[in-house]
Amino acid sequence: MSRINRTKLLDRQHDRRDAKLFIVATEGEVTERQYFGMFHSTKIKVEVLATGDDHKSAPQYVLDRLNDFNEKYDLNDDDMLWLVFDVDRWSPKNLSLVCREAKQKNYHLAISNPCFEVWLCLHFADLDPLDKSCQDFKARLKILLGSYNSSKLNLSLYEPKIADAVARAKQLHSTAIQNWPPTSGTHVYRLVEILLQSLNK
16 A cells, blocks of 8 residues: 655645654653644644554554554655653563664654653753652642643743753753663653754754
């Protein structure tokens, strides 16, 4: 079966010939889709493959979604495919297998420990060493912002502080060797940094 041309993913707002595609498969259903929706321009399109109503959010399912998409569409060499998921509920063995397969396929990893809310916290402050669990980081966001609803992000609060989040996350875990942060932190900055570079070209 022939693959679908990538331009089908672009609309009139994009430069259909030169726009770069970022395909981002996520563990979450809503939060990540909202967040990456901030990165829109004529130059790039972020296509988020979120977990659906089936709630299949394990890393292997996230990888499967990316594989299915990659087989369906005829992408350019400079389009990028990313996996965005958390370590909080998954075994290191399971995570390692997914990361190995992803790297074999030239996919990129943006993994958070323990969860995506770490990345959101880093927009506003350094991490508190007392925060360990995902619930801790959600509670921290409520303290930092006054309220936090993962289904309804106030993007106007995050957008001006994206560069701060990149700097803080990179300071925590700057090595490119690790598949995921061994302590509280996030590699989402790896994806966001490239998005920012692509927007500013």
